[in-house]
Amino acid sequence: MPKYFFRLLALALVLVIGNVGFLAFGVADEYGRDDFPAEFVFGSGTSAYQVEGAALEDGRSFSIWDAYAHSGFCDGANGDIACDGYHKYKEDIKLMVDTGLEAFRFSISWSRLIPNGRGSVNEKGLQFYNDFINRLIAHGIQPHVTLNHIDLPLILEDEYGGWLSRKSVKDFVAFADVCFREFGDRVLHWTTFNEANLYALGGYDTGSSPPGRCSSPFGYINCSRGDSTHEPYLVAHHFLLAHASTVRLYREKYKAMQYGSVGINLLAFWFEPYTNTIQDVKATQRANDFYLGWFLNPLVKGDYPETVKKSAGNRIPTFTKLESQKIKGSFDFLGINHYTTLYIKDNPNDLETDTRDVYADMALIYSGIEFPITEFPVIPIGLEKLLNHLKEEYRNPPIYIHENGQVQARNGTLMDTPRVEYLHAYIGAVLSALRNGSNTKGYFVWSFFDLLEMVGGYNYGYGLYYVDLDDKELTRYPKLSAHWYANFLKGNNINVIIPKVKLKDSFSN
Numbered sequence: 001m002p003k004y005f006f007r008l009l010a011l012a013l014v015l016v017i018g019n020v021g022f023l024a025f026g027v028a029d030e031y032g033r034d035d036f037p038a039e040f041v042f043g044s045g046t047s048a049y050q051v052e053g054a055a056l057e058d059g060r061s062f063s064i065w066d067a068y069a070h071s072g073f074c075d076g077a078n079g080d081i082a083c084d085g086y087h088k089y090k091e092d093i094k095l096m097v098d099t100g101l102e103a104f105r106f107s108i109s110w111s112r113l114i115p116n117g118r119g120s121v122n123e124k125g126l127q128f129y130n131d132f133i134n135r136l137i138a139h140g141i142q143p144h145v146t147l148n149h150i151d152l153p154l155i156l157e158d159e160y161g162g163w164l165s166r167k168s169v170k171d172f173v174a175f176a177d178v179c180f181r182e183f184g185d186r187v188l189h190w191t192t193f194n195e196a197n198l199y200a201l202g203g204y205d206t207g208s209s210p211p212g213r214c215s216s217p218f219g220y221i222n223c224s225r226g227d228s229t230h231e232p233y234l235v236a237h238h239f240l241l242a243h244a245s246t247v248r249l250y251r252e253k254y255k256a257m258q259y260g261s262v263g264i265n266l267l268a269f270w271f272e273p274y275t276n277t278i279q280d281v282k283a284t285q286r287a288n289d290f291y292l293g294w295f296l297n298p299l300v301k302g303d304y305p306e307t308v309k310k311s312a313g314n315r316i317p318t319f320t321k322l323e324s325q326k327i328k329g330s331f332d333f334l335g336i337n338h339y340t341t342l343y344i345k346d347n348p349n350d351l352e353t354d355t356r357d358v359y360a361d362m363a364l365i366y367s368g369i370e371f372p373i374t375e376f377p378v379i380p381i382g383l384e385k386l387l388n389h390l391k392e393e394y395r396n397p398p399i400y401i402h403e404n405g406q407v408q409a410r411n412g413t414l415m416d417t418p419r420v421e422y423l424h425a426y427i428g429a430v431l432s433a434l435r436n437g438s439n440t441k442g443y444f445v446w447s448f449f450d451l452l453e454m455v456g457g458y459n460y461g462y463g464l465y466y467v468d469l470d471d472k473e474l475t476r477y478p479k480l481s482a483h484w485y486a487n488f489l490k491g492n493n494i495n496v497i498i499p500k501v502k503l504k505d506s507f508s509n
């Protein structure tokens with residue numbers, strides 16, 4: 001599409017915002033940035049492979065995500081160039097400043113920093129992340145760093161099977177050590193794994209994310225290697241051990257000097273029973289045990305939930321007493337990625353066979369998302385209930401909502417009214433949850449740009465900014481949502497729907 005088309009559209013948006021304001025949404029309640037505590041942070045985010053490009057430049061080596069994308073998944077797209085964030089970061093940080101971001105969430109590409117997976121540090125990689133962090137801080141934007149966003153160096157996958165091997169724990173901790181040592185004087189918020197639960201499920205059960213392992217009949221792809229019945233449990237176990245060791249390292253070696261905090265991130269749906277039968281209500285609890293409890297029970301209570309252990313039997317590894325002690329309490333905050341609410345129906349048939357994957361172990365059917373996902377239904381009360389559930393069940397941990405946002409087909413429109421409505425509603429839900437005592441500390445819109453998406457490649461986007469892929473310069477254009485978010489962050493009062501629905505008593509039992 002020609003450049004001037006977007007310029008005109010961008011101008012039109014400014015006019016729309018200037019003249020009509022937000023009356024167009026015709027909503028009831030009003031609140032502004034000021035209604036949130038001053039220390040609560042609002043930001044947006046990306047991840048390394050999804051934006052950086054420069055895939056083999058300045059010494060970077062491939063990660064499992066490069067390999068996955070180059071095998072044709074991600075709708076045949078790859079991150080060789082992506083948004084060219086590696087070269088355009090100065091311009092991008094300027095856009096973050098224009099938008100009024102208070103924090104920015106991004107990940108460090110392990111294979112850019114340590115191309116052999118362990119050992120020597122790549123000076124060019126170091127320089128890139130140092131410049132990036134320094135520039136954010138110079139503009140008053142807090143860096144929130146994820147250490148692993150599905151991009152283990154491919155060399156370690158090839159050498160010993162990546163996360164399937166316990167060797168990955170040692171290499172991950174050594175990588176984290178380099179990050180803390182080099183960047184920890186400026187970075188205060190560290191997340192070990194992005195969506196640790198989905199990493200295990202997508203990567204090793206259904207094959208729908210890197211490294212794309214699965215076994216028939218469980219995969220969503222053609223499974224050429226893997227074991228969906230055992231591997232997800234094994235890698236999840238290694239994630240927990242790697243996470244706990246990383247936190248211990250930070251607490252023992254860095255915390256007293258750097259004062260930062262380390263957490264882990266999980267994909268967190270809200271689940272509602274499809275009917276109010278006892279079976280569906282119990283199945284809903286099981287869904288929570290599998291998605292959240294699988295990681296949070298060990299982190300808060302020292303062991304996997306009984307329901308998960310019962311279904312998985314001897315396929316789920318056990319923690320030694322020492323490991324359990326080490327994992328319990330090993331997080332300063334929980335990061336959650338929340339997009340929508342799903343409806344859960346009991347499906348006991350799944351348990352009738354002995355050869356089961358994790359999904360069969362859950363013994364449920366869920367509905368609420370249609371594939372391909374074109375837009376998420378807007379159910380903000382789901383986020384409010386989720387935050388309340390975390391408060392009730394897991395001792396009200398500090399929470400960062402690391403990802404929340406609306407997907408749309410990437411058809412060139414900058415007029416993303418559905419995204420504005422979605423953000424309106426979900427930020428309102430966060431405020432309601434805070435008023436109900438949730439310990440939520442921050443909120444990040446996914447994503448700052450339209451970028452490479454695992455599901456849909458470049459055909460779908462969540463961005464506040466559109467990136468014109470037909471333009472050699474990969475010019476960025478603010479969508480309506482970018483203007484809206486900027487207005488909100490700059491303290492202009494906006495009309496926002498605060499969900500009025502009363503919380504049900506039954507959901508947290």
Ligand code: FCB
Nearest residue numbers: 047194195337446453454
């Ligand atoms: C999450 C990922 C993120 C992004 C969104 C849409 O699962 O963490 O990288 O692709 O989904």
